[in-house]
Amino acid sequence: MSQGATSKVVLVAFGGPSSSGKTTVATTLTSLLPHVTLVQLDDFYLTDSEIPIDATTGYQNWDCPQALDFDKFTSYLKALKNGTGESPVESVQSKDVDLSLSSSELETIESVIASQNDKFQGKHIVFVDGFMLFHDPEVIKLFDIKLFFHASFETLKKRRESRKGYTTVEGFWVDPPDYFEKIVWPAFVDSHKYLFKDEDMEGNLKPSSTSAEYKINDIANEESSTLFSLVNKSLDAIIEDL
Numbered sequence: 662m663s664q665g666a667t668s669k670v671v672l673v674a675f676g677g678p679s680s681s682g683k684t685t686v687a688t689t690l691t692s693l694l695p696h697v698t699l700v701q702l703d704d705f706y707l708t709d710s711e712i713p714i715d716a717t718t719g720y721q722n723w724d725c726p727q728a729l730d731f732d733k734f735t736s737y738l739k740a741l742k743n744g745t746g747e748s749p750v751e752s753v754q755s756k757d758v759d760l761s762l763s764s765s766e767l768e769t770i771e772s773v774i775a776s777q778n779d780k781f782q783g784k785h786i787v788f789v790d791g792f793m794l795f796h797d798p799e800v801i802k803l804f805d806i807k808l809f810f811h812a813s814f815e816t817l818k819k820r821r822e823s824r825k826g827y828t829t830v831e832g833f834w835v836d837p838p839d840y841f842e843k844i845v846w847p848a849f850v851d852s853h854k855y856l857f858k859d860e861d862m863e864g865n866l867k868p869s870s871t872s873a874e875y876k877i878n879d880i881a882n883e884e885s886s887t888l889f890s891l892v893n894k895s896l897d898a899i900i901e902d903l
């Protein structure tokens with residue numbers, strides 16, 4: 662790894678459903694913080710022909726845990742953590758981010774980072790960006806710091822449907838018109854409802870999710886949320902837990 666074997670590796674999860682803002686915030690913070698590597702869970706997808714088929718719609722289900730090679734992913738994270746891991750391969754996913762900070766917002770964030778410089782010393786921070794990081798307590802436990810991005814059904818649907826598609830292992834995936842409500846949202850609900858108060862996926866995480874048991878930071882990213890507020894909230898949580 663680039664920071665040398667003596668650096669302490671800190672794994673930070675940027676989890677939450679599709680279009681909740683994970684890549685936007687993780688990419689923005691990666692460009693501002695020292696010693697950060699960004700890993701994408703999307704690089705651990707199975708090959709296109711191995712993606713499970715949803716029995717009701719006949720669609721490929723890219724949004725369930727079974728579409729990913731979790732053995733490979735967890736071994737990879739464990740190796741990173743104990744200092745024997747390789748730097749990640751260059752992700753196939755686009756690095757373009759639509760939202761940006763103004764120059765005064767940038768200055769504010771940079772001054773917070775500079776004032777906390779000692780916290781970053783001797784650490785190699787690995788951001789892990791993925792839609793399936795909190796579905797399994799065994800996976801949650803791998804992370805030192807956990808950020809959960811989420812939003813309402815309507816907000817996520819609108820954002821997802823305005824996207825062009827996703828690069829896959831072998832090609833490019835474009836959602837059929839009803840893919841969000843038939844596949845994306847139900848897969849998110851099934852795998853994450855245990856973390857929400859009254860299983861209400863439009864509400865907030867329940868106390869046992871945010872307290873010592875999992876210590877997940879709840880980051881709601883609704884229509885009115887700005888990139889500045891999301892970056893600040895994420896940075897505060899990271900600094901607090903470093």
Ligand SMILES: Nc1ncnc2c1ncn2[C@@H]1O[C@H](COP(=O)(O)OP(=O)(O)OP(=O)(O)O)[C@@H](O)[C@H]1O
Pocket residue numbers: 677678679680681682683684685686758759760791792810820821882883884885886887888
């Ligand atoms: N607060 C916001 N205001 C406006 N647009 C937003 C906001 N948050 C995210 N977006 C937009 O929503 C889209 C999805 O965001 P992003 O790519 O960061 O999501 P993601 O969580 O990485 O999703 P996926 O898991 O599908 O990769 C992007 O076009 C982004 O610009």
Ligand SMILES: [Mg+2]
Pocket residue numbers: 683684685790
């Ligand atoms: Mg993303």
